[in-house]
Structures are given as C-alpha cells and as structure tokens.
Amino acid sequence: MADASTSSRGDLKLTRITKSYSDFNAVDDLSLTIKEGSFFALLGPSGCGKTTTLRMIAGLEEPTAGSIHIGTTDITTMKPYQRPVNTVFQNYALFPHLSIYENIAFGLRRRGIKDVKSAVDKALDLVELPHLADRKPNQLSGGQQQRIALARAIINRPALLLLDEPLGALDLKLRRQMQIELKWIQKEVGLTFVHVTHDQEEAMTMADTVALMHDGKIEQMGSPADLYDNPKSAFVANFLGQSNLIDGKIVDSDGDNFVVDLFGQKVSVLKSRSSAKDASVLFGIRPEKLRIQPSDADKPGNVLTGGRIVDVSYIGVSTQYQVEMPWGQEIMVFEQNDDGIPPLAKGDGVRLSWEPIFSFALDGHEDATAGSEVEVSE
Amino acid sequence: MAFLQAAAKRANSFTGKRSRLPYLLLMPGMAFLSIFFILPILNLAATSTQSPAASGEIGSYVQTFQFSNYVDAFLESREQFARSFIYATFATLLALAISYPLAYAIAFKSGRWKNLLVVLVVAPFFTSFLLRTIAWKQILGENGPVVGPLRALHIIGQQTTLTASAFAVVTGMTYNFLPFMTLPLYASLDRIDPRTLEAAGDLYANGFTTFRKVTFPLSLPGVVAGTLLTFIPAAGDYVNAAILGNPSTKMVGNVIDSRFFRIVDYPTAAALSFMLMAAILILITVYIRRSGTEELI
Amino acid sequence: MSTVEVPVPTLPFGKRFTRWFGRNTIRIYAVVGFTYLFIPVLYTFAFSFNDSAKSNLTWVGFTFKNWQNPCGAPEVCDALGNSIRIGLIATTVATILGTMIAFALGRHRFRGRSATNTLIFLPMATPEVVLGASLLAMFLNFGINPGFWPTVIAHIMFCISFVVVTVKARIASLDPRLEQAAMDLYANERETFRRITLPLVAPGIAGAALLAFSLSFDDFIITNFNSGTINTFPKFVYVSAGRGIPAQANVVGSSMFFLALFIVLTGELIGRKRRKH
Numbered sequence: 019m020a021d022a023s024t025s026s027r028g029d030l031k032l033t034r035i036t037k038s039y040s041d042f043n044a045v046d047d048l049s050l051t052i053k054e055g056s057f058f059a060l061l062g063p064s065g066c067g068k069t070t071t072l073r074m075i076a077g078l079e080e081p082t083a084g085s086i087h088i089g090t091t092d093i094t095t096m097k098p099y100q101r102p103v104n105t106v107f108q109n110y111a112l113f114p115h116l117s118i119y120e121n122i123a124f125g126l127r128r129r130g131i132k133d134v135k136s137a138v139d140k141a142l143d144l145v146e147l148p149h150l151a152d153r154k155p156n157q158l159s160g161g162q163q164q165r166i167a168l169a170r171a172i173i174n175r176p177a178l179l180l181l182d183e184p185l186g187a188l189d190l191k192l193r194r195q196m197q198i199e200l201k202w203i204q205k206e207v208g209l210t211f212v213h214v215t216h217d218q219e220e221a222m223t224m225a226d227t228v229a230l231m232h233d234g235k236i237e238q239m240g241s242p243a244d245l246y247d248n249p250k251s252a253f254v255a256n257f258l259g260q261s262n263l264i265d266g267k268i269v270d271s272d273g274d275n276f277v278v279d280l281f282g283q284k285v286s287v288l289k290s291r292s293s294a295k296d297a298s299v300l301f302g303i304r305p306e307k308l309r310i311q312p313s314d315a316d317k318p319g320n321v322l323t324g325g326r327i328v329d330v331s332y333i334g335v336s337t338q339y340q341v342e343m344p345w346g347q348e349i350m351v352f353e354q355n356d357d358g359i360p361p362l363a364k365g366d367g368v369r370l371s372w373e374p375i376f377s378f379a380l381d382g383h384e385d386a387t388a389g390s391e392v393e394v395s396e
Numbered sequence: 397m398a399f400l401q402a403a404a405k406r407a408n409s410f411t412g413k414r415s416r417l418p419y420l421l422l423m424p425g426m427a428f429l430s431i432f433f434i435l436p437i438l439n440l441a442a443t444s445t446q447s448p449a450a451s452g453e454i455g456s457y458v459q460t461f462q463f464s465n466y467v468d469a470f471l472e473s474r475e476q477f478a479r480s481f482i483y484a485t486f487a488t489l490l491a492l493a494i495s496y497p498l499a500y501a502i503a504f505k506s507g508r509w510k511n512l513l514v515v516l517v518v519a520p521f522f523t524s525f526l527l528r529t530i531a532w533k534q535i536l537g538e539n540g541p542v543v544g545p546l547r548a549l550h551i552i553g554q555q556t557t558l559t560a561s562a563f564a565v566v567t568g569m570t571y572n573f574l575p576f577m578t579l580p581l582y583a584s585l586d587r588i589d590p591r592t593l594e595a596a597g598d599l600y601a602n603g604f605t606t607f608r609k610v611t612f613p614l615s616l617p618g619v620v621a622g623t624l625l626t627f628i629p630a631a632g633d634y635v636n637a638a639i640l641g642n643p644s645t646k647m648v649g650n651v652i653d654s655r656f657f658r659i660v661d662y663p664t665a666a667a668l669s670f671m672l673m674a675a676i677l678i679l680i681t682v683y684i685r686r687s688g689t690e691e692l693i
Numbered sequence: 694m695s696t697v698e699v700p701v702p703t704l705p706f707g708k709r710f711t712r713w714f715g716r717n718t719i720r721i722y723a724v725v726g727f728t729y730l731f732i733p734v735l736y737t738f739a740f741s742f743n744d745s746a747k748s749n750l751t752w753v754g755f756t757f758k759n760w761q762n763p764c765g766a767p768e769v770c771d772a773l774g775n776s777i778r779i780g781l782i783a784t785t786v787a788t789i790l791g792t793m794i795a796f797a798l799g800r801h802r803f804r805g806r807s808a809t810n811t812l813i814f815l816p817m818a819t820p821e822v823v824l825g826a827s828l829l830a831m832f833l834n835f836g837i838n839p840g841f842w843p844t845v846i847a848h849i850m851f852c853i854s855f856v857v858v859t860v861k862a863r864i865a866s867l868d869p870r871l872e873q874a875a876m877d878l879y880a881n882e883r884e885t886f887r888r889i890t891l892p893l894v895a896p897g898i899a900g901a902a903l904l905a906f907s908l909s910f911d912d913f914i915i916t917n918f919n920s921g922t923i924n925t926f927p928k929f930v931y932v933s934a935g936r937g938i939p940a941q942a943n944v945v946g947s948s949m950f951f952l953a954l955f956i957v958l959t960g961e962l963i964g965r966k967r968r969k970h
Contacts, residue, residue, distance in 0.1 A: 078873050098876040111874035115892050125878035170878070418801035422809065425790035425853055432850040433816055436827035443830055494726065501723035511965075515957050516727060520734045522953035525911050526930035527946040530938065531733035534740075539751050574730065632820025635913055639934060649822045649914070656826055656918070666830065669823040676820065 028089020035084035046234035059225035067234040104171035112155035141169040256389035281345040298382030305350040313367040444666035469667040484630035487569035491577040499581035564640035577622040584618020741943035766939035772929035783848035791856025799864035825918030839921035852905040863897025
C-alpha cells in the first residue's frame with residue numbers, strides 16, 4: 019500500500035481523463051499537468067465537471083478512461099486511502115462524534131503513527147485555533163470548521179491537497195480573509211494545492227495557474243493575467259470579469275494589426291491577440307479599458323462614435339455606464355471615479371476610446387453570450 | 397437540472413465494483429424471513445384448499461384443492477367480515493378525529509415541550525396492551541366510575557351497559573391504536589414550515605381557511621400513513637372484541653382464532669386468513685393510489 | 694420625554710373568557726386528550742395498590758404489599774420472566790439480522806433491491822392473526838409443537854421489518870461524505886465502518902432494539918398462536934381476565950411504564966445535553 023509521505027512526489031498529470039454517464043460526459047477527454055508546489059485553480063460554472071475531476075484525483079470516483087499520475091506513480095486505480103492525496107470537503111465533513119483533536123489526528127492514526135500530539139498542536143497553531151482541541155465540530159462556527167478541515171488535511175503533508183469549494187459557505191468578509199490565509203499557508207507549507215471554485219475572483223486572487231472548465235473540457239489554462247487579458251473564447255471572455263463583444267469583420271491587415279469593421283466604424287486589434295478563424299470576428303474590449311467622453315471630445319486611440327448613455331450606476335469606486343451604440347447593442351463602460359469630474363448623464367451623446375493593445379478578437383461564429391450571467395446554466 | 401441531480405447521486409454513493417457484500421449481508425435475514433414468513437404464508441395457501449381426511453381424525457386434513465372452502469368460509473362468516481371492516485373504519489375515523497388536533501397541538505403549540513409531549517403520547521402504551529384494555533373494561537363496567545353518573549343523569553338507560561357492546565369494542569380499538577395515528581400525523585405536521593402558514597395569513601386567509609387550504613393538504617401523507625397503520629391491525633384485531641365485546645360483536649380475528657383452536661378446522665381458518673389479507677391489500681392499494689402517496693416504504 | 698398614561702379599556706369578563714378560550718382551544722383540547730390517554734394507566738397504577746385477594750375488580754383497601762411482593766402471585770413472575778427472556782433473545786437476533794439488511798439496502802446497489810424492500814414491508818402489512826396462524830400451521834405440519842422457541846422465532850420474524858425500517862432511516866440520514874472523508878484520510882473500508890459509520894448509526898440501532906423489545910414484550914396475538922402452554926405476560930393477563938387478574942400484574946404493568954418512561958426521558962436528556970454543548 020503506497021504511503022502518503024513516500025516518494026510519490028512530483029507533478030500531477032491527468033491524461034485523457036473521461037467520466038461518462040449514460041447520457042452525457044461529465045469530464046470529456048481532459049488532460050492537464052499541475053506543477054508540484056503550485057496553487058492551481060479549477061474554475062467553472064456549476065455542472066462543468068470541475069468537482070468530478072477533483073473527486074477522480076482523490077479516488078472518490080473512477081474515471082471511465084484515462085490515467086492519473088503523480089510524478090511517475092500511476093494512481094488511477096488506487097483506492098482513496100492508498101493515495102498521497104487529501105481533500106478539504108465543501109461542507110467540511112468533520113466527524114461529528116470525534117473531538118477536534120481526534121478529527122485532526124485521524125489521518126495520522128490511520129497511518130499507524132502513534133505519537134500525534136506535537137503534530138496536532140502544530141496544525142492547530144497553523145490555523146490559529148489551538149484552544150478548540152477538545153470541542154466537538156457542532157460547537158464551532160462555519161469559519162472555524164473550515165479551518166479545522168484544512169488542518170485535518172494538511173497535517174498529513176500529502177503530495178496533493180484538494181479543496182472542493184471550501185469557502186462557499188462563508189460570508190464575504192470571512193471568505194476574503196480565508197483566501198489570503200490559504201494562499202499564505204500554501205506558501206508556508208509548500209504543498210501542491212488544487213482548488214475548485216465557481217468564483218472567478220477567488221480563483222484569480224489565489225491561484226498561480228487557473229484552468230477554466232466548461233462542459234467537461236478545459237476552455238483555457240494559464241496564469242490569471244493570461245486568462246483575463248488574453249481570452250481565447252467568448253466563454254472565457256465573459257466568465258472572467260465582463261467583456262463587450264461586438265460582431266465585426268476583418269477587412270484589412272496593417273503590420274502587426276488586423277483592421278476590423280464594426281458596423282461601419284474601423285478599429286484595430288493585434289494579430290497576436292486574435293483567435294479568429296476567418297474574417298468573421300467577435301471584437302472584444304473590457305468595460306474598464308474604455309474611456310467615455312462627450313461626443314465632441316478628442317482622446318487618442320481607437321474610437322467608436324455615436325453612442326448614447328441609457329443607464330448610469332454610481333458604485334462609489336467607479337461609475338458604470340450602459341451606452342447604446344448606433345447598431346443597437348449596449349456597451350458597458352466602467353470609469354474609475356479618480357478625476358473629480360462629475361459623471362455624465364443619461365441621454366448624453368458620447369464617444370468611446372481605448373488603447374488598441376487592450377482589444378482582443380474571437381472567432382465570430384461563437385455564441386457571444388457564452389459564459390455570461392445572461393446564459394441560463396443547466 | 398435532472399441529469400445534474402442524477403450525476404450528483406451517482407457521485408455520492410461510493411461503491412466502486414459490484415461486490416458480493418450486499419448479498420452476504422442480506423442472506424441471513426432474508427433466509428429467516430423466507431422460512432418463517434413466506435413459507436408459512438404459502439403453506440397457509442395450501443392448507444386453505446384442504447378437506448378433512450378420510451380417517452375422520454380431528455385436525456387431520458388432506459390436500460384436495462377444494463377452492464369451495466373459500467366460498468363456504470365467506471358465506472359462513474360474512475357477518476364477521478363486514479363487522480371487522482366496519483369497526484375498523486369507525487375506529488380509524490375516530491382515532492383520526494381525536495389524534496389530529498392532538499398532533500396539531502404538539503407540532504405547533506408546544507414550544508420547547510415538543511419532544512417531551514411526543515414521548516407522553518407514546519408513554520401510556522408502555523403499559524401492557526392487555527392491561528390497558530382490561531382497565532377500560534373495568535372503568536366502563538358496572539363497578540366503574542362512568543356508568544353510575546351516566547345513569548343518574550339519565551344519559552343512558554338504567555338497563556344499558558357500556559361494556560360487552562359494540563360501543564366498548566370500538567372505543568377500545570380507537571384508544572389502543574391512537575399512537576399509530578398520532579405519530580405519523582405529528583411527523584407530517586411537524587415538517588410544515590410555520591412560515592408557510594404565516595404566508596397564508598399574509599395573503600388574506602383566516603385561521604380556518606389556512607387550515608383547509610394549506611395545513612391539511614400538506615399533512616396528507618401523515619393522514620394516509622396514520623390511517624393505514626391504524627386500519628390494518630384494527631381489521632385483524634380480536635382482542636378488543638374478546639375483552640370488551642359479546643358474542644354478537646365477533647370479528648374475523650375471533651373466528652379465525654376459534655377455528656384454529658377450538659374447532660380445529662385449519663382449512664377454513666386458512667381461507668379466512670387469506671381473504672382477510674387479500675381484502676386489506678386491495679383496500680390499501682386502492683387507498684394509496686387514490687391519495688397519491690406511493691412512497692410509504 | 695414624558696410618558697402619558699393611557700387608560701386601557703378592559704373587556705367584560707365573559708368576553709375575555711371567550712377570547713382566551715378561542716385562542717387556546719387547541720391547547721385545552723390537548724390537555725383533555727392527554728388526560729384521556731392516561732386514564733387506563735392511572736387506573737392500572739391505582740389498582741396496583743388494591744388490597745385484593747385474587748380478583749382486582751373492586752377497591753378493597755390501600756396497601757403496599759403488592760409492590761413489596763410482586764411475585765406473590767407466582768404465575769405473574771413466571772409469565773414476566775418468559776416475556777423478558779423471549780424479548781431479549783428475539784430483540785438480539787432481530788436487531789442483528791435487521792441491521793445487516795438495512796446496511797445492504799441503504800449503502801449498496803444490487804439487483805432485486807425493490808423486491809427486497811417489498812418483502813420487508815409485507816410482514817408489517819399483514820394482520821397479526823394471519824402471521825400467527827400461518828406460522829402455527831407450518832410448525833404443526835412439521836411436527837413442531839408450539840412453545841418457547843416457536844414463540845421466539847415468531848417474534849424475530851415480525852420484529853425484523855421494524856428494525857430494518859428504523860436503521861435504514863438512520864443510515865439514510867448519514868452524510869456519505871463523512872465516509873468519503875475517512876477514506877480520503879487513509880482509513881480502508883473496514884476501518885471506516887468501524888470508526889465512522891457504526892458509531893454514527895449506533896443510536897438508530899439502539900432505537901430499533903428498543904422498538905423491537907417493546908413490540909415483542911407487548912405482543913399477544915402472534916404469541917397466543919405459537920406459545921402453547923408457556924405464558925407470556927400479555928397472555929397471562931388475557932387468560933386470567935376471566936377469573937381475576939392479581940394486583941401484582943398491575944405492579945408489573947406500572948413498573949414497565951415507569952421503566953420505559955425513564956429510559957426514553959434519559960435518552961432525551963442526554964440528547965439535549967449533547968446538542969446544547
């Protein structure tokens with residue numbers, strides 16, 4: 019039986035993993051490598067297959083096809099208790115009939131380690147809850163339970179620590195705090211963390227690498243900045259932050275740029291930031307990159323004219339505008355309230371401008387609403 | 397949403413391969429039930445078509461596939477059959493009428509005493525069932541504290557007795573099966589979120605309307621379970637009839653008992669048993685179908 | 694800020710009473726209902742102090758001697774002893790068999806699952822007369838006379854279903870993720886069962902055992918068919934109803950009541966303390 023602390027270290031490699039049920043594939047021919055010691059996030063809407071993937075890594079589900087390796091060890095057919103992998107469950111799954119001390123010590127005891135006291139004390143110190151050792155789980159708050167669940171897993175120093183939406187049940191302030199703490203703990207302990215979440219801000223805050231999943235497949239994988247600044251599909255563009263996607267046609271090529279025609283107005287996009295397959299494109303520009311000015315102003319960069327403000331929302335940090343363009347589409351603009359200039363008003367005629375390097379182009383045949391909240395997820 | 401739920405269900409039950417463990421777990425218990433439940437029932441079916449042996453010896457019968465036993469038994473005991481079902485129905489309805497407000501009070505009006513009250517509903521039934529029934533016989537009897545005052549107030553005639561009557565039998569049955577009715581009713585009512593009732597009030601329903609349109613329909617599964625759990629044993633009961641009744645209040649259970657022990661007529665007893673079982677099963681099926689609550693098990 | 698005294702108009706007594714009555718109808722009914730439930734119990738308890746010789750029908754005088762000498766009427770203790778012995782054996786076997794079935798049904802998928810469920814349900818839906826009579830008929834066919842062991846077998850038979858239903862409900866309420874967490878933390882199947890599943894299902898098993906024992910102890914009809922010459926407590930009461938039930942039987946009945954009440958209330962209090970902590 020493989021032991022958790024032996025040489026099964028190394029990168030986690032999923033090769034062509036598939037999990038099919040009679041009517042659909044929860045995970046569809048998925049391959050990825052997670053570098054040892056990194057903080058990896060599996061992001062996606064509910065039903066995309068991220069939890070199923072996690073459970074297959076933990077051994078709680080059997081893949082229909084494919085293999086899983088940690089370093090050179092093939093763990094595909096190993097039972098959960100044979101794998102050097104521990105999980106922090108979504109609902110914490112603390113054993114209600116055992117004390118906090120025994121909960122944390124559970125994994126060590128099962129591996130035959132007799133002297134657990136110092137390890138348990140250290141684990142409790144790590145999550146800053148040393149005084150709770152003798153309590154029972156139902157006496158703890160949600161945040162405390164979550165941290166104990168974490169301690170219970172980390173104490174075993176697994177090759178891989180899996181976290182299944184561990185912060186979902188916490189309120190906003192606590193969640194933010196835990197995100198910072200988890201990141202810090204991961205750096206402290208040096209384990210590989212695989213974090214499953216549907217909250218894109220959470221994934222981008224905490225992870226070194228993010229894989230965005232959709233319908234059982236990986237849409238795009240890379241650093242958070244990569245995914246955010248350079249989305250390769252409408253789903254990614256809409257799921258992470260918000261994007262304005264405008265139907266357009268590539269009409270010309272100009273050095274490093276494509277020239278795109280948007281309903282008669284011409285803009286440009288870097289060829290390196292275009293995933294278009296043919297001339298038909300979805301031209302993308304994020305709301306915070308747009309500068310909104312009265313129609314008669316004159317800021318440089320790419321420009322779209324003829325807009326009219328139909329909605330203004332003051333958020334404190336920023337002002338959000340909905341701008342109706344001549345072709346009927348409403349464009350979102352986020353303006354930081356950092357220049358003391360009062361916001362523009364509803365009904366004002368405006369022009370939009372941006373730095374050309376911020377735009378991106380997607381395959382025009384894609385569904386422009388994929389990944390946005392407008393889409394009714396299954 | 398359906399396939400997500402299906403996936404979640406499959407994801408949650410962790411049994412990897414098809415193991416033999418469930419069969420090993422089942423075998424002892426199911427074997428026991430097969431030998432001591434199914435076999436006897438089948439044997440009873442076989443007995444029901446037997447007829448007296450040629451030797452004339454009391455208690456000895458041979459298999460002759462005499463299905464006329466059923467007809468004979470039914471004709472002979474149709475009065476008791478009818479009586480069993482009538483008494484059982486009365487007892488069930490009375491139990492429902494008495495239990496419902498009680499269960500309602502415990503579920504909604506008892507605050508922190510709720511669990512204690514549930515225990516108190518069941519508590520009287522820790523005393524032996526026989527002792528309770530005999531207690532009623534003595535309370536309602538000539539020397540008890542009930543008959544005297546009732547006669548003095550001219551509510552009943554000087555000659556009428558409360559015991560040894562259909563009234564006493566039904567009363568006894570109702571009393572004895574009360575917890576079978578109250579507990580399912582309580583369980584069902586307790587599940588209702590009181591905020592649902594508040595919402596009804598917010599939407600202009602007065603107390604009675606709220607009950608009629610919201611509370612009662614939501615408690616229906618409990619009503620169905622309770623009536624079934626009461627009716628089934630009541631129909632087959634004979635102890636109440638024996639202790640609190642008289643020869644004219646005999647129920648099917650009494651007949652089966654006497655056929656078995658006093659007259660030693662096994663085929664008739666067997667036939668009666670099967671007819672009783674069949675009648676009950678038919679009634680249950682029809683009742684469950686009509687009330688639309690199939691998942692009782 | 695000054696407070697102004699506003700005189701509160703008081704309704705006439707009659708009106709106040711009707712209003713109070715209307716609001717509390719259900720509660721008043723509950724009190725009446727509970728009283729009704731306890732009448733035979735109180736009667737039984739009261740008459741356990743009756744200084745009667747044999748027939749406990751009329752009140753003779755108050756005495757403690759029945760309680761001091763519960764086995765003064767030897768048939769009572771004899772029957773009680775049988776009831777307890779039968780109850781303990783039947784409960785043990787039925788609980789073990791039933792718990793195994795409950796685990797099979799509650800934690801595994803297998804073919805014939807719904808058929809098994811139906812088979813478990815059938816004894817609960819069959820009238821006791823039929824259960825008792827059919828078992829007796831079979832015993833007689835095989836030349837086995839009714840007596841102690843046939844009664845035990847009969848009791849096990851009808852108790853299994855109740856055990857299965859009770860334990861199965863408890864298993865169903867057990868979060869499967871707890872067992873998954875245990876396996877994730879290096880416990881194999883046996884260790885997971887021993888350290889996680891069993892302790893968490895134990896209260897359900899205990900409850901099922903208690904239920905089985907009370908069903909067995911209080912059973913009359915099935916026992917009557919299969920016990921032959923031996924007496925159980927309910928059978929003794931029934932048989933002696935004609936010639937007079939000794940007051941010691943009331944002592945036994947009342948004791949069972951208090952004992953059971955004590956057990957249940959203790960369980961409640963322990964559960965309450967555990968939750969509050």
